[in-house]
Amino acid sequence: MSPISLPFLGSFFLFYLQTIVAQSLTSTGGTFMLGNLPYYVPATPYTTISAQGFPRLRGVNGLAPVTVVSATAGSDNIGGLASIIRDFAADDVWNTAFLEALYQPYRLYTDFAGAFTQSLIPGSPEGSYAALPAALPGIESPTIGVPSRLYYTRTASKPLAGVRLGIKDIYDIAGVKTGDGNRAVYGFYPPKTANSVPVQRLVDAGAILVGKMKTSQFANGERATADWVDYHSPFNPRGDGYQDPSSSSSGPGAAAGSYPWLDLTLGSDTGGSIRGPSQVQGLFGNRPTHGLVELTGTMPLAPELDTAGFLCRDPTIWKAAGIALYANLPFYTDYPTAIQTINFPTSATSEASNLTLSFLSRLQAFLNAEAPTPLNLTTSWAASKPASAPSSLTALLDLTYPVLISKQQTRLVRDPFFAAYAAVYDGRKPFVDPAPLVRWAFGDSLPDSALAEAQANKTVFMDWFNANILVNDSRTCSQSLLLYASTPSAQYRNLYKEPPTVPFGFLTSRISVFAEVPDVVVPIGQSGYQSNITEHAEVLPVTVDILAAKGCDGMLFNLIEELAAAGIVSTTQAGRTIAGGEILLKRGMIAL
Numbered sequence: 333m334s335p336i337s338l339p340f341l342g343s344f345f346l347f348y349l350q351t352i353v354a355q356s357l358t359s360t361g362g363t364f365m366l367g368n369l370p371y372y373v374p375a376t377p378y379t380t381i382s383a384q385g386f387p388r389l390r391g392v393n394g395l396a397p398v399t400v401v402s403a404t405a406g407s408d409n410i411g412g413l414a415s416i417i418r419d420f421a422a423d424d425v426w427n428t429a430f431l432e433a434l435y436q437p438y439r440l441y442t443d444f445a446g447a448f449t450q451s452l453i454p455g456s457p458e459g460s461y462a463a464l465p466a467a468l469p470g471i472e473s474p475t476i477g478v479p480s481r482l483y484y485t486r487t488a489s490k491p492l493a494g495v496r497l498g499i500k501d502i503y504d505i506a507g508v509k510t511g512d513g514n515r516a517v518y519g520f521y522p523p524k525t526a527n528s529v530p531v532q533r534l535v536d537a538g539a540i541l542v543g544k545m546k547t548s549q550f551a552n553g554e555r556a557t558a559d560w561v562d563y564h565s566p567f568n569p570r571g572d573g574y575q576d577p578s579s580s581s582s583g584p585g586a587a588a589g590s591y592p593w594l595d596l597t598l599g600s601d602t603g604g605s606i607r608g609p610s611q612v613q614g615l616f617g618n619r620p621t622h623g624l625v626e627l628t629g630t631m632p633l634a635p636e637l638d639t640a641g642f643l644c645r646d647p648t649i650w651k652a653a654g655i656a657l658y659a660n661l662p663f664y665t666d667y668p669t670a671i672q673t674i675n676f677p678t679s680a681t682s683e684a685s686n687l688t689l690s691f692l693s694r695l696q697a698f699l700n701a702e703a704p705t706p707l708n709l710t711t712s713w714a715a716s717k718p719a720s721a722p723s724s725l726t727a728l729l730d731l732t733y734p735v736l737i738s739k740q741q742t743r744l745v746r747d748p749f750f751a752a753y754a755a756v757y758d759g760r761k762p763f764v765d766p767a768p769l770v771r772w773a774f775g776d777s778l779p780d781s782a783l784a785e786a787q788a789n790k791t792v793f794m795d796w797f798n799a800n801i802l803v804n805d806s807r808t809c810s811q812s813l814l815l816y817a818s819t820p821s822a823q824y825r826n827l828y829k830e831p832p833t834v835p836f837g838f839l840t841s842r843i844s845v846f847a848e849v850p851d852v853v854v855p856i857g858q859s860g861y862q863s864n865i866t867e868h869a870e871v872l873p874v875t876v877d878i879l880a881a882k883g884c885d886g887m888l889f890n891l892i893e894e895l896a897a898a899g900i901v902s903t904t905q906a907g908r909t910i911a912g913g914e915i916l917l918k919r920g921m922i923a924l
Contacts, residue, residue: 360465363440367427370440372466372477374453424593425480438477439593442470443543444915447566447587449501449511451476451543459527460507461541478542478593486538491652493538498597500584501544502551503528503640504629512631512745513549513580515562516762520753528629530598530640530657537656542594545583549765550745551600551633552737554579556825559767559832565825569908569915570613571872572865576823578608581643585609585617588643590915592906596653597643602633603733604841606641607877610853611818614873614910616650616892617643620885622848624658632744634736636787637845645904647896651889662809663886670812671696671704672801675840677817683859687874688817691856694900695815707801707814709843716800721792728789729838729846735786737835738775746772767832774834790846797847802881810881816840818853820872822861843879850885852878854892855904858911866916873910 359375420426425439438453451474455462467475484494501511504524511518527535535541546566548554556565556576566586568577577586581599586609588597599606601619610617618641625640632638640657644650655661673692677685692704713725722728746768753762764772798804805811844851858871880888895901905912 363466364437366437369427370468371425372438372440372453372464374436374438420482423480423482425478426482436479436483438464438466438479440466440468441476441478441591441593442468443474443476443587444470445567445569445586445590446473446546446564447583447590448474448476448498448543448545449563449583450474450508452505452508452541453477455507461505462507464543474543476543479540484538484540490538492534492596492649492656495539495595495649495653496542496593497534497539498543498545498584498587498594499531499541500547500581500597500599502547502600502631503531503598505531505541505544508544510631511544513547513551513563514762514764516753516764517749520749520756520762524629526629529626530630533625533657533659534598534653537653539596539653539656545581545587545597548579548582548767550741550768551580551602551605551631552741552765552768552771553603553605553835554765554767554832555829556582558827558829559765561765562763568613568825569906570910571822571861571870571908572863573908573916574825574865575612575872576825578612580605581609584643585613585615588615588645588906589613590906594906595644595646595649599641599643600630600633601639601641602637602737603835603845606639606643607841607851607853610643610855611875611877612820612823612873613643614855614858614875614904615643615645615853616647616855616904617641617853618650618654618885618888619844619851620654620658621850621883624661624885632740634740635744636736636740636790637733645906647889647892647901647903651893654885654889658885661886662883663890664807664809664884665890666808667699667887667891668805668808668810668812668880669699669701671699671701672707672812672814673704674707674709674814674816674843676704676706676815682819684817684819684874687857687859688876691854691876691900692815695895698895698898698900704815709801712800713796717796718792721796725793725838729793729842730836731782732786732789732838732846733842734771734774734834734836735778735782736790738771739778739780739783739786741768742772742775770832771834793846794848797843798849798882802847802849802879804881804883809884809887814843814879816877816879818875818877820859820861820874822863822872824865826865841877847882849879849882850888852888852892854878854895854901855910856901858909871909873904 361374364371451464452461453464464477481494486493504510506527507523509518509523566577566582568575569590584597584599606617620639620641642653680686680689803811853875855873855875857874859874860869860871863870904910907913908915
């Protein structure tokens with residue numbers, strides 16, 4: 333550097349500082365280490381206290397750790413205080429350094445699974461949210477802040493008080509942009525001014541929003557790595573850590589499987605977007621009866637099929653969330669004594685089939701049910717179908733799903749977005765991932781009359797199914813339960829694949845989609861496979877889906893909770909397996 337440069341740069345630096353001092357500086361809070369744990373402290377105090385009677389507290393930047401305990405005066409309370417402090421130790425945000433001597437701290441965690449789009453904290457005005465202005469070091473690892481659960485007490489009116497909740501990024505949150513998995517959408521539209529109906533119901537029940545979570549683009553099904561362009565697909569923590577997390581509720585599934593500090597995630601299910609991630613990550617998940625909760629403020633795929641549901645490790649929290657989200661849901665305590673199965677194993681030829689048949693046997697004993705009856709939908713349809721309906725279900729439903737999602741999403745999402753974007757950017761189109769484009773192009777190739785025909789075909793199947801297969805009952809809500817199994821198989825995310833295609837066909841997983849009945853995923857164990865990533869034996873979750881008659885969601889929530897109490901199903905854990913365990917590779921850190 334030449335001699336003349338130094339004085340010049342020095343003068344500029346001083347002038348710059350003088351300019352800054354003249355401006356008004358606003359704090360956004362700060363990040364601190366306390367007891368070797370990272371915390372974010374908001375700029376606004378949680379409350380204030382008088383300094384009288386307090387010893388001089390040691391602090392940093394005007395802050396000192398404090399724990400406030402509510403107790404009456406008297407020596408008899410000393411033992412009780414010790415007990416309270418021991419109970420505090422179970423909370424992941426509190427640590428003993430707070431005993432040293434009032435801001436509300438947020439414990440900071442790294443989103444090593446890449447499941448979140450952003451972390452959220454309460455914003456201004458009240459009832460809105462803002463991005464967390466804090467970060468931990470790490471490569472492409474967003475930082476999530478969570479408040480202590482000790483601040484919250486669950487009550488009848490706040491059944492989810494203190495429950496940490498992640499939200500799929502198709503639901504509006506006040507003060508926050510909704511991205512729908514698309515960078516152009518996120519950048520183009522302003523922050524939302526109100527919560528979506530599902531989000532508001534959960535907030536009203538006391539849930540703590542900690543962040544928005546990745547969705548495959550416009551909630552269309554996308555395969556990890558191969559189809560994701562705007563964002564990288566989240567990492568499924570199970571097995572070797574490089575299995576597809578499924579979609580479109582990819583972020584909610586990966587996070588629920590990865591993070592013990594996260595209690596609940598809100599996803600959506602149009603054709604399997606909650607159930608797929610729940611199956612591959614060993615979570616309790618539900619596609620509810622269609623229409624149980626209004627979806628105002630939620631990006632649509634096909635309103636005739638769209639539903640809001642949960643992915644969760646704990647069936648008790650799952651049920652509490654269901655009560656909060658699905659208002660006035662009847663909760664039956666008597667259960668069906670008839671079980672039907674479809675595409676179920678008939679013999680224990682593998683570890684997974686042995687687990688599946690064992691669960692079926694224990695469920696049958698718990699319900700004191702008759703021997704399960706295999707269901708053949710093809711035969712049943714042929715025997716009792718409406719006279720004017722096609723002879724096969726394939727002929728009736730092969731095009732129904734792709735027509736509904738393509739025709740409806742182009743009309744409700746693509747066309748208004750493209751028009752608004754073109755008006756601002758001189759006729760340009762925004763980028764869209766290949767999978768939505770393929771489906772939208774299919775819809776464009778069909779006449780407008782195809783939508784009404786698909787809606788009619790769906791209604792024909794729904795009416796027939798609900799009158800003949802899963803029939804309502806006044807005592808047990810549903811005359812029978814219908815079970816199907818999900819056999820785990822390795823779905824590696826590091827493979828080159830064929831381009832995305834239109835999702836034709838009628839699958840077992842689409843029964844609930846067309847019939848509008850509840851379909852819940854229940855994890856029952858895990859089975860082994862030989863990983864070509866680790867070159868070791870690893871394990872993947874084994875799950876069973878249970879369907880019931882329309883409107884019988886409450887009965888299913890109660891049933892699963894009782895099965896857990898009886899030891900037939902169990903709360904799953906975050907980690908490499910559904911029993912826990914260190915995740916083999918974390919983004920930004922390697923487990924040794």
